[in-house]
Amino acid sequence: MNDCKPIHFLLNDREIEVREPAGLLVLDFLRRRQHLTGTKEGCKEGDCGACGVLVGAFDDAGRLWYQPVTSCLMPLGELHGKHLVTIEGLNLPAALSPLQEAIVREGGTQCGYCTPGIVVSMTHCLMEKRSAVTLDDMKLALSGHLCRCTGYGSLKRAGAAMADLWSADERAAEDGRLESQLGLLARKGVLPDYFPRIPERLRALQERLERDRTESGAPPTFRIAGGTDLYVQRGEEIPDGPVDVLNHHPEWCGVSRHNGTLHIGALTTFEALSHDTAFREVVPRIGEFMHLIASLQIRNRATLSGNVVNASPIGDMTMLLLALEADITLEHGGKERRLPLRHFYKGYKSLAKEPNEVLTRFSIPVPGETMLVNFEKISKRECLDIASVNSAIKLTLRDGVITGASLAAGGVAPIPKYLPESSALLVGRKPDESLVRELLPRIQQEISPISDVRGSADYKRLLLRQLVIAHFVTLFPETIRPESFNSGMQGASPR
Numbered sequence: 111m112n113d114c115k116p117i118h119f120l121l122n123d124r125e126i127e128v129r130e131p132a133g134l135l136v137l138d139f140l141r142r143r144q145h146l147t148g149t150k151e152g153c154k155e156g157d158c159g160a161c162g163v164l165v166g167a168f169d170d171a172g173r174l175w176y177q178p179v180t181s182c183l184m185p186l187g188e189l190h191g192k193h194l195v196t197i198e199g200l201n202l203p204a205a206l207s208p209l210q211e212a213i214v215r216e217g218g219t220q221c222g223y224c225t226p227g228i229v230v231s232m233t234h235c236l237m238e239k240r241s242a243v244t245l246d247d248m249k250l251a252l253s254g255h256l257c258r259c260t261g262y263g264s265l266k267r268a269g270a271a272m273a274d275l276w277s278a279d280e281r282a283a284e285d286g287r288l289e290s291q292l293g294l295l296a297r298k299g300v301l302p303d304y305f306p307r308i309p310e311r312l313r314a315l316q317e318r319l320e321r322d323r324t325e326s327g328a329p330p331t332f333r334i335a336g337g338t339d340l341y342v343q344r345g346e347e348i349p350d351g352p353v354d355v356l357n358h359h360p361e362w363c364g365v366s367r368h369n370g371t372l373h374i375g376a377l378t379t380f381e382a383l384s385h386d387t388a389f390r391e392v393v394p395r396i397g398e399f400m401h402l403i404a405s406l407q408i409r410n411r412a413t414l415s416g417n418v419v420n421a422s423p424i425g426d427m428t429m430l431l432l433a434l435e436a437d438i439t440l441e442h443g444g445k446e447r448r449l450p451l452r453h454f455y456k457g458y459k460s461l462a463k464e465p466n467e468v469l470t471r472f473s474i475p476v477p478g479e480t481m482l483v484n485f486e487k488i489s490k491r492e493c494l495d496i497a498s499v500n501s502a503i504k505l506t507l508r509d510g511v512i513t514g515a516s517l518a519a520g521g522v523a524p525i526p527k528y529l530p531e532s533s534a535l536l537v538g539r540k541p542d543e544s545l546v547r548e549l550l551p552r553i554q555q556e557i558s559p560i561s562d563v564r565g566s567a568d569y570k571r572l573l574l575r576q577l578v579i580a581h582f583v584t585l586f587p588e589t590i591r592p593e594s595f596n597s598g599m600q601g602a603s604p605r
Contacts, residue, residue: 121194166192176193176195208272363375370477423521
């Protein structure tokens, strides 16, 4: 391991430097190298949350933020200059924290295998909140966890017991900075007493690392953004080859808007996008859509570029970006080229991309007219599941007439499918029930679903029919009613 570049970070209350492959999973590093076995190995695909940890880093404004993530899909190299917190780093020296006591009191420990990751995520909820914690807050924190003993009721009761952790006076006195929040939680016994010193220690570490920064000379075998797909597919190979952990490109993150175009960095995560003010102005319901996609822990890691380049025919964010008529920018050797996302997919897992090109940016036009956007998804379970069929639509209107339309569907073709003919049919028309009835059979002519583990081809045709109806019922509830489409199965089979 001597040829590996040093990776320097804070692990709980310790500052450490390790020479390990940058692509080594954080989970494997913790359990096999550090013998911190409180972080459990479950599915190793990001689905169960047993391996949950917290990662703290400074944002562009110099504020320290923590995020709960699944360590089974995170490369060790990404921890350089950050703070990694495991369940061992949350334990108090001689007592349980109030949250841990509540979990025990409510019978939420069960077999205990999932408990460490659950405690990590619920503690993060307390760290993030600046006011009273609600049951919905705790349910969001638990969204990425599977309790094998079905102890969800007891866990929710334990979370609800934290609602009165702060008094009104304490909340009023809290000035909104994480530093003071950490001090308050340490005084309450929620966090160990080393936490309030972390911001200062982490700033000193980053200043030192910036002075000593050197560039890597080895050409990468793997480029890793969030890793939420790549590690599932090729996790055994990654630690053995040189990797480029792309988090050292801050210019590829974030959202900006100018000259009628929304520019989104390719490394922007799902969760960051859902909270971005500029994007919310264009897609106000993005928070609702995100509820159907992955879990909080995965959304903190998954990037837009990873979802698009993975080329899954059912990529959730890919479908939304197709409907938004996004262009992509590809870069190699200082040269850029731009093409519409709908032209990026040549066939199943085949891309209009050279091997060394990197996707760096998305560009989305923002028209002056009224714009409506909707996303729909059907999966075997509501949250944290792969879609059987998904779909997104964007409509622009002027004086009640559709002036622009783009419709995309997933799970019904070998590629994320943009539907140009169906989209064109909508332009120049008023959105009403007769238009939807005309649209349904046209859509069926543009798709070619196959039967697989997520459903038969006929079932997927039916699902897409229902999702398209849902688009129009959701966007035009005053004029288009779902019961109008209950009779017959028009448009559910090809003509």
